[in-house]
Amino acid sequence: MDTVKQTIERLRAEIDRHNHNYYVLNSPEISDYDFDMMLKELERLEKEHPEFDDPLSPTHRVGSDINKAFEQWEHRRPMLSLGNTYSIEEVDEWVARAREGLGGEAFSIVGEMKFDGTSISLTYEHGRLVRAVTRGDGERGDIVTDNVMTIRSIPLKLQGSGWPDEFEIRGEILLPWKAFDRLNAEREFNEEPLFANPRNAAAGTLKMQNSAEVARRGLDAVFYYLLGDNLPHDNHFDNMEAARSWGFRVSPEMRLMTTIGEVDDFIAHWDVARKQLPWATDGLVLKVNNLRQQLNLGYTAKSPRWAVAYKFAAERALTPLRHVSFEVGRMGVVTPVANLEPVLLSGTIVKRASLHNADIIAKLDIHEGDHLYVEKGGEIIPKITGVDVDARTPGAAPVRFVTHCPICGTHLVRVEGEASWMCPNKLGCPPQICGRIEHFVGRRMMNIEGIGEEMSVLLYENGWVKDPADLYTLYRHRQEMLLLPGMGPRTVERMLEGIEASKKVGFDHVVFALSIMFVGETVAKKLARSMRDIDSLMNADVETLTAIDDIGPRIARSVVDYFAHPVNRDIVERLRAAGVCMSMPEEPSDSTSEILSGKTVVISGTFARHSREEYKEMIERNGGKNVGSVSKKTDFILAGENMGPAKLEKARSLGVTILNEDEFLSMLGQAE
Numbered sequence: 265m266d267t268v269k270q271t272i273e274r275l276r277a278e279i280d281r282h283n284h285n286y287y288v289l290n291s292p293e294i295s296d297y298d299f300d301m302m303l304k305e306l307e308r309l310e311k312e313h314p315e316f317d318d319p320l321s322p323t324h325r326v327g328s329d330i331n332k333a334f335e336q337w338e339h340r341r342p343m344l345s346l347g348n349t350y351s352i353e354e355v356d357e358w359v360a361r362a363r364e365g366l367g368g369e370a371f372s373i374v375g376e377m378k379f380d381g382t383s384i385s386l387t388y389e390h391g392r393l394v395r396a397v398t399r400g401d402g403e404r405g406d407i408v409t410d411n412v413m414t415i416r417s418i419p420l421k422l423q424g425s426g427w428p429d430e431f432e433i434r435g436e437i438l439l440p441w442k443a444f445d446r447l448n449a450e451r452e453f454n455e456e457p458l459f460a461n462p463r464n465a466a467a468g469t470l471k472m473q474n475s476a477e478v479a480r481r482g483l484d485a486v487f488y489y490l491l492g493d494n495l496p497h498d499n500h501f502d503n504m505e506a507a508r509s510w511g512f513r514v515s516p517e518m519r520l521m522t523t524i525g526e527v528d529d530f531i532a533h534w535d536v537a538r539k540q541l542p543w544a545t546d547g548l549v550l551k552v553n554n555l556r557q558q559l560n561l562g563y564t565a566k567s568p569r570w571a572v573a574y575k576f577a578a579e580r581a582l583t584p585l586r587h588v589s590f591e592v593g594r595m596g597v598v599t600p601v602a603n604l605e606p607v608l609l610s611g612t613i614v615k616r617a618s619l620h621n622a623d624i625i626a627k628l629d630i631h632e633g634d635h636l637y638v639e640k641g642g643e644i645i646p647k648i649t650g651v652d653v654d655a656r657t658p659g660a661a662p663v664r665f666v667t668h669c670p671i672c673g674t675h676l677v678r679v680e681g682e683a684s685w686m687c688p689n690k691l692g693c694p695p696q697i698c699g700r701i702e703h704f705v706g707r708r709m710m711n712i713e714g715i716g717e718e719m720s721v722l723l724y725e726n727g728w729v730k731d732p733a734d735l736y737t738l739y740r741h742r743q744e745m746l747l748l749p750g751m752g753p754r755t756v757e758r759m760l761e762g763i764e765a766s767k768k769v770g771f772d773h774v775v776f777a778l779s780i781m782f783v784g785e786t787v788a789k790k791l792a793r794s795m796r797d798i799d800s801l802m803n804a805d806v807e808t809l810t811a812i813d814d815i816g817p818r819i820a821r822s823v824v825d826y827f828a829h830p831v832n833r834d835i836v837e838r839l840r841a842a843g844v845c846m847s848m849p850e851e852p853s854d855s856t857s858e859i860l861s862g863k864t865v866v867i868s869g870t871f872a873r874h875s876r877e878e879y880k881e882m883i884e885r886n887g888g889k890n891v892g893s894v895s896k897k898t899d900f901i902l903a904g905e906n907m908g909p910a911k912l913e914k915a916r917s918l919g920v921t922i923l924n925e926d927e928f929l930s931m932l933g934q935a936e
């Protein structure tokens with residue numbers, strides 16, 4: 265009979281093995297159901313026997329919603345980048361340089377994919393993951409171990425044998441196409457900004473504070489570089505195969521080559537075949553295989569001489585321009601859009617591409633009827649990159665930016681300090697008015713269900729809603745609305761209920777919903793939290809506003825201008841009268857004291873109960889001073905998990921008191 269401890273350990277080992285089968289080898293041995301049952305059983309046992317906890321248990325892969333700031337870590341060896349080549353000729357030149365560098369010695373080359381994600385460095389000690397660090401600036405990065413642990417294809421404990429007691433392995437964190445598409449579809453539904461490519465999405469996800477959300481997004485990882493003092497082999501290829509046997513996912517198609525002909529074939533093959541891979545790649549990497557030869561070749565300041573990237577050409581199509589349209593957004597900014605003869609590019613049909621602003625049109629020197637190059641490199645959004653001048657019809661006129669609003673005819677004005685033009689007729693230009701109504705009701709603003717783009721236009725065209733505040737008197741038009749084709753009582757009631765419910769939406773959302781130039785979601789939150797209510801915000805001057813973190817003069821000016829306008833003040837008053845929330849909830853008043861008066865405090869590590877920012881505020885509210893580095897003058901250190909080793913050592917040598925968060929909170933009388 266197993267003891268409980270043995271059962272727990274056996275379950276952990278089995279679950280680790282099934283994770284590897286499923287996520288790395290793609291060949292599960294058991295059903296998802298059986299796997300879940302095993303995991304549940306382990307969870308139950310661990311809960312009953314907390315004394316057998318292990319931070320690397322597979323039950324900890326689900327992440328947590330604890331808010332943590334990232335601690336930094338200095339890389340033992342800097343994380344460099346790779347030199348790029350764009351043609352076979354440039355690759356040949358690299359091979360020739362390597363041969364010369366090695367004094368004519370023969371050498372072999374390993375070819376592998378260049379994965380397009382965000383790089384990661386993992387450290388293992390005695391076969392256990394101890395740390396995951398982002399590239400950062402190459403010298404030091406963020407410790408993101410909790411987030412990385414949620415990636416099921418990364419082994420927390422190694423399999424097999426023969427690994428060095430301590431080693432580092434580097435690789436790429438990726439968001440596979442499928443997970444990327446799902447994430448963006450979700451974001452579109454929630455009206456959140458879309459990620460331009462899987463690389464940005466992977467990097468953004470890895471730095472999220474909430475590891476439960478990271479777990480949900482479905483990151484993956486591939487490894488390509490083993491570092492350490494006692495590696496099992498004297499060459500890259502065999503070391504990577506060893507890493508594969510320890511449970512890592514290694515470049516699926518590494519190839520060992522000795523002639524330039526083989527390298528050419530390898531490039532030609534993957535230029536096409538990469539499109540079938542489940543994740544994005546932006547090229548290939550070629551590496552000198554032998555580690556002694558790598559050492560001999562060494563490094564330039566930025567990259568190794570023993571490796572080089574070959575970048576695939578972005579997919580490009582040439583298609584005629586039908587016409588350039590000029591579209592007016594809710595802020596009045598006019599965006600030129602190239603309407604194209606539809607063309608197939610990387611699997612989707614492209615019909616339109618933004619030309620962004622007047623400067624870009626001028627730079628591309630686009631003429632009527634030109635044939636335009638469209639590219640979709642790693643990006644999802646197609647981009648116009650050039651014009652086929654030879655195909656231009658003689659006498660074709662250059663495309664000129666409009667001087668008047670294409671909708672209301674008002675003379676356009678240049679946005680100060682920017683390349684864009686805008687229609688200043690804010691109160692009379694229909695797309696601006698409808699755009700502001702549509703924005704106001706959006707999910708991340710007032711979240712009013714039942715009103716979208718078409719309904720905003722309909723409500724405006726019937727004269728019922730000319731600004732967001734009119735929504736709250738829409739009920740007066742109930743009978744008229746019912747007369748419109750396609751407007752049943754259910755539709756109308758749902759809309760009116762949505763409007764009623766929006767009165768409970770928080771003040772920070774209301775500030776965002778107003779459509780103040782340069783005030784996006786994050787800025788709106790900052791304004792709402794600092795100014796606390798609409799009267800303070802409306803009456804704040806530029807100086808008061810710029811005193812808020814991250815609010816610069818441009819935003820401050822725009823806020824002041826917005827509230828200086830009587831029409832906007834009137835909208836605010838009508839919203840207030842309708843019962844829309846115009847202030848933040850009161851903060852608990854007993855949270856300030858002089859307990860820390862005169863005390864200097866250093867914060868280090870990651871915390872479970874509050875974020876680093878919150879602790880900073882708490883220290884200041886209680887009369888203390890928060891500083892960055894430990895010295896003789898430090899009164900105590902508020903230490904979380906994974907406190908930086910340098911700080912810890914210094915604190916110990918100076919005899920500075922170290923408090924954990926519970927001790928700190930009870931000192932402030934806030935213990936739970």
Ligand code: IVH
Binds near residue numbers: 346376377383
């Ligand atoms: S080797 C010392 N191999 O590309 C250089 N890097 O441009 C070690 N990358 O920061 C890097 N796939 O994030 C290497 N198969 C591969 C790679 C790869 C993607 C990334 C990596 C690196 C960047 C350099």
